Amino acid sequence: MGDALRVGIVGIGNISRQYLETLPRLPGVSLVAAADLDPARVVPDVRMLRPRELYAADDVDLVLNLTIPQAHAEVALSAIGAGKHVYGEKPLALSTSEGQEVLSAAAAAGVRVGCAPDTVLGTGTQTARRCLDEGAIGTPVAATAFMVTPGHERWHPDPEFYYRPGGGPLLDMGPYYLTALVTLLGPVRRVTGFASAPRASRVIGSGPRAGTEFPVEVATHVAGVLEHENGAITTLMMSFDVWAADLPRIEVYGTDGSLSVPDPNGFDGEVRRYEPGKEWQPVPASAGYRDAGRGTGVADLAAALATGTEHRASGAVAYHVLDVMESLLAAAELGQARDVASTCPRPAAVTAEQARY
Template identity: 75%
Template sequence: MGHPMTDQQILRVGVVGAGNISGAYFDTFPRLENLRVTAIADLDPARATLGAKEVPGARALTPEELYAAPDVDLVLNLTIPAAHAEVAHAAIRAGKHVYGEKPLAATTAEADTLLEAADAAGVRVGCAPDTVLGTGVQTARAVLDAGEIGAPVAATAFMVTPGHERWHPAPEFYYRPGGGPLLDMGPYYLTALITLLGPVRRVVGMSATPRGTRTIGSGPRSGTEFPVEVATHVTGVLEHENGALSTLLMSFDVWAGSLPRIEVYGTGGSLSVPDPNGFDGEVRMFRAGAKEWEPVPERGGYPGASRGYGVADLARALADGGPHRADGRLAYHVLDVMESLLAAARSGESAWVTSTCERPAAVPAGARPEAQ
């Protein structure tokens, strides 16, 4: 494990938003030596109090008290997507670093002001998903970076489901502006594609809304019908800056599919990448001239990673002065790609993606986020 970390090396975290997703972070943080949760806030004080009971050493505060707290260095923003920008701005005004759940903001216009404010304040912005820091995507990246399937030519990324209303007791927000399969699940797949192949410069797309209403399938409101206000089937092609073409399919209209999650095709072989909504999974490679796929042993990524490793990676970057991987500018580019794809689907023309980002540094095999 090495030497114990000093207080100066530990990033003190204040959590805003104590809903369902917070539990995943609270389960992870005890094994991350460079993080300590000191405060928890929620618009519902009872939830903040309950959350503080789960985390030794944390206390329940109001959001305003948390932003002002001297023992909070970073605000972990776990609020609903519509509040992401508002909470981030409040934290930045207080001089705190920010790490948030995806998306970075509801729109690129909101995200622009957020990043500008952070730059002006000299604080860092991080954003989920950090699933790409696990052994699944990072092992696939190690294969690509070593040139073992040649130069990347193309990729496919598919996420299909019949819709979240089957299991979610209040699913309406998935079918309103800001929702839909692309904005809900796209960040996982696009962050993985950009980690593997680099940023995107142009997109084409089409979308459809096959059903105008959906019916809640579980919970006390089961049987309730509600309107669909967004495209529920989105497909497109992304042209990466390196020339590779990724085909993307995101759908809430498919009952079953045997399509791969992500595959990358190169001049010398193919690569099967595990579900980017998880941190690990088997990577397989098919070499030119081979007769079958072969499993690839772990060759990169934080072993045993789970939600919160992106925060620890940011803490490590603050300590050593280097870049952090789950970066706000990467999350901005992902949001820009999604907006551009939907715009292309509406216009029937290709759309240029005006932003770009740095491809995050690879995570070495066996690395720990607090010491590399």
């Protein structure tokens, strides 16, 4: 692959720990610097800079944007303005207008934009994708996707951003499920749905600020129906208001059977297939990056740069997912179906032969 893609991280928060565990073992990637607004946050054995110094650093090729959602577009635009590629945590931005600004700036600068989640590149979603591509359940006609929890304030020491614009169950967890659905079934053309916020405030449940009450500014329960461009219809529920439920993560229903897809917030997990007249059967992992972790999408982008191909966890997919979420919330507010203005290519599959790590 030639020289490694030199990466600088901006934002040393909770999620950075997972990236820091993965990046050292990925091919074609080298972590060279890190930055955070809080000088007390450091990465051992990595050169620490101020954010503006990192953007300007000659030995940084890509900025890994691990800031809170409210800063995603600002950091991405700063990095792009300095001529760097960008790979960011989800969502791409707080709105499609911000997201389009990021993509337009990158196109003008001739740099790439990647965006989480890259969990869909692991063996779980990719094995399910292979089943669908090979016709294992016939023609897909419908799917379901459920993510329910009582809320992140129970475990996160600083959970307020989950309940501000850019947060909520849809924008926080929805990207995992919607990116998986786009990977499996392709882009979405129309949505409808409902949303609510049953509680006006929440209380931090752990850490030094436990007991602190804070306001809820976004919908915390969202239910919707998505019509994919291929005609398949997905029923979706994302909630921070459910204590317990016995629901699948993602299931796809076809003319010749059904497919159970593991948690899209993870990289692996068991895929199961149902054939009429038979019991559910496990499907051996047969595609996707094995032993993947957060940051695999950065390595996929590095490999794509080296070969002149398209990276899979792309800004185009992230923008479409953001558009779907924004359209769903607008449909809930207006009480009517909404067309999704954007589309995107269905990302290329990760075959077992391509998955070198």
